[in-house]
Amino acid sequence: MRLRNIPGSREAIAENNYCIPETEPPKGQWHSIFGNNNPIHIEIGMGKGKFIMALAKRNPQINYVGIEKYSSVLLRGLQKLEEEPLENIRFIRMDAEDICDMFDKNEVERIYLNFSDPWPKDRHAKRRLTSHQFFALYQQILKSNGIVEFKTDNIGLFDFSLEEVKEAGWKLDAFTRDLHHDQTMNQGNIMTEYEERFSAKGNPICKLIASR
Numbered sequence: 786m787r788l789r790n791i792p793g794s795r796e797a798i799a800e801n802n803y804c805i806p807e808t809e810p811p812k813g814q815w816h817s818i819f820g821n822n823n824p825i826h827i828e829i830g831m832g833k834g835k836f837i838m839a840l841a842k843r844n845p846q847i848n849y850v851g852i853e854k855y856s857s858v859l860l861r862g863l864q865k866l867e868e869e870p871l872e873n874i875r876f877i878r879m880d881a882e883d884i885c886d887m888f889d890k891n892e893v894e895r896i897y898l899n900f901s902d903p904w905p906k907d908r909h910a911k912r913r914l915t916s917h918q919f920f921a922l923y924q925q926i927l928k929s930n931g932i933v934e935f936k937t938d939n940i941g942l943f944d945f946s947l948e949e950v951k952e953a954g955w956k957l958d959a960f961t962r963d964l965h966h967d968q969t970m971n972q973g974n975i976m977t978e979y980e981e982r983f984s985a986k987g988n989p990i991c992k993l994i995a996s997r
């Protein structure tokens with residue numbers, strides 16, 4: 786998701802209390818940011834944050850961190866959060882490749898990846914957020930019982946991701962190629978912005994859950 790650059794969006798983010806500056810990573814200190822020892826779940830590539838904000842509202846006993854590469858996109862999330870403040874959520878504008886600078890070993894319990902960019906050219910495969918290279922980064926910050934949940938409507942990216950779970954030496958706990966018709970996996974599902982858009986067009990939604 787790329788929106789037209791919004792002048793001043795970087796500055797607006799830097800001044801916002803919900804946003805953690807990338808330059809001051811609270812690695813190992815997240816519990817003092819939230820003021821409690823609740824589990825930390827993160828979404829990488831949160832877009833405008835519809836999904837993670839709905840989760841944070843539903844689960845006040847979990848702390849959520851939304852990560853997004855582009856400030857103009859993240860700013861939309863911040864604007865929504867200001868209309869409906871939540872204590873258990875923070876955002877960071879950063880590239881996921883630097884995730885290990887932001888979180889310590891075992892600091893995260895769950896990672897959500899939703900409708901991640903497909904990077905269709907083979908030579909860009911390692912940039913996909915479900916490549917084995919990214920799984921190796923996730924392994925460094927996830928607790929031993931931590932999981933990754935991934936949703937997409939892109940069949941090619943989904944097939945690639947299933948292979949990469951194996952390649953990374955992770956376990957595939959569950960998967961479906963039609964989430965909205967899978968009673969078990971769809972239970973409690975929160976639709977992301979892209980999920981709403983693509984399922985309205987009739988595209989089946991794929992989902993996998995993987996653990997270390």
Ligand code: SAM
Nearest residue numbers: 786830831832853854880881899900977978979
């Ligand atoms: N997750 C949202 C949804 O399902 O509605 C947005 C999906 S959008 C296709 C992918 C988002 O991931 C974009 O907002 C993009 O800027 C962000 N993104 C892509 N690569 C990223 C990276 N390496 N680090 C952080 N964010 C990234």
